Amino acid sequence: MSSQSLEQRLLRAWYGKAAWLWLLRPLSALYCRVAARRRHAYLSGERDQWQPPVPLIVVGNITVGGTGKTPMVLWLIEFLRAQGYRVGVISRGYGAKPPHFPWMVSATDDPAVCGDEPSLLVRRCGVPLVIDPDRPAAARHLLASADVDLIISDDGLQHYALGRTVELVMLDHERGLGNARCLPEGPLREPAERLESVDLVVRNGAPGDSSNGFSMQLLPQTLINLATGERIAAVRWPGPRQVTAMAGIGNPQRFFRTLESLAFTFDTRIFPDHAHYDASILESLPGDRPVLMTEKDAVKCAGLAQVNWWYLSVEAHLSETFEAALLNLLSVPHSEKIEQE
Structure with a gap:
């Protein structure tokens, strides 16, 4: 069984370059104009932009669909901590319903309260993390509540009310820009030319660094039992190879290909990205064989x-060249960076 959302069907059309999408071109052209005008309003000073007093890295994308943002944020947290930074994270908290905004996420929070990705980041890294659709408000609350000297914004590339030191854009190497059209004709949140103005482009799944961006490889590490916490190296799995693979993420096929690389065979259960799970939804999962899922699920x-x-x-694995490029960008004062642009 496969629970396919409208989003998944659109993703297949966009990245499969379905011919019928040209019918949406007038709406796409209007979307592009509005997006460009909105960005110009902030960059020109017509609308206010708040620049935090510490470096801020936006990890975002210009495409709809999974690109590997969360593994990138996890890598950044660990790498920058190793460089001596006190890292904090802000996030919109997609689908979150906390008692109020801004909300400092706790490892004990229900993901329904704080969002699945913020919950994953806090439980995995213990990083101070604040959610709020108003990104400047989230950043201010984080700075007032935790001892941080660098902020990572999980998504928010198009949230121009928040100033940033480094813009890092994630792309799925295999899917690229799809049909390279803006919403709703294609998967782009901004015109493709936007990539020319960002600081770093990272291509998830690319074989190596190139002039089109840096490579990120996602390497499978450990299978962890949800009920017992037992940990087994993925390459040393002793159980049956016939499993059920479950995914409710932006690009479930990447997860399935990873399982194939580990010599698993499986039937799939695909749910919408950020899906809410309860017993009635999950009761269809078979009990006679293992169920493998993503950490986000x-x-x-x-x-x-x-x-x-x-x-x-x-x-995530990234090159030393990428590490050097990132540290170089963080060493350039914000005022000097603006003059260079």
Whole structure:
């Protein structure tokens, strides 16, 4: 069984370059004009932009669909901590329903309260993290509540009310820009030319760094049992190879290909990105074989877990060239960076 959302069907059309999408071109042209005008209003000073007093890295994308943002943020947290930075994170908290905004996320928060990705980041890294659709408000609250000297914004590339030191854009190497058209004709949130003005482009799944961007590889590490916490190296899995693969992420096919690379065979259960799981939804999962899922799904399924449910932990790998480029950008004062642009 596969629960396909309208978003998944649109993603297939955009990245498959379906011919019928040209019917949406007038709407796409209007969207592009509005997006460009909005960005210009902030950059020209027509609308106010708040620049935080510490470096801020926006990790975003210009495409709809999974690009590997969360693994990139996890990598940045660990890498920058190793360089001596006190890192904090802000996020919109997609689908979150906290008692109020801004909200400092706790590792004990239900993902339904704070959002699945913020929950994953806090549980994995213990990083101070504030959610608020108003990104400047989130950043101010983070600075007032935690000892941080560098902020990572998980998404928010198009949230121009928040000033930034480094713009890092994620792309899925295989899918690229799809049909390279803006919404709703294509998957682009901004025109493709926007990539020319960002600081760093990272291509998830690219074989190596190139003039088109830096490579990020997601390497499978550990299978972790949701019910018991047991950990097994993914390449040393001793159980049956026939499993059920479950994914509610922006690009589930990447997860399935990773399982194939580990010699698993499986039937799939695909849910919408950020799906809410409850017992009625998950009761269709078979009980006679292991269920493997992503870490993002696992944070929402922990309270429902059966003994044969596992999630796959992955780690991002980036080059030393990328590390040097990032540190160089952080060393340039913001005022000097503006003059260079």
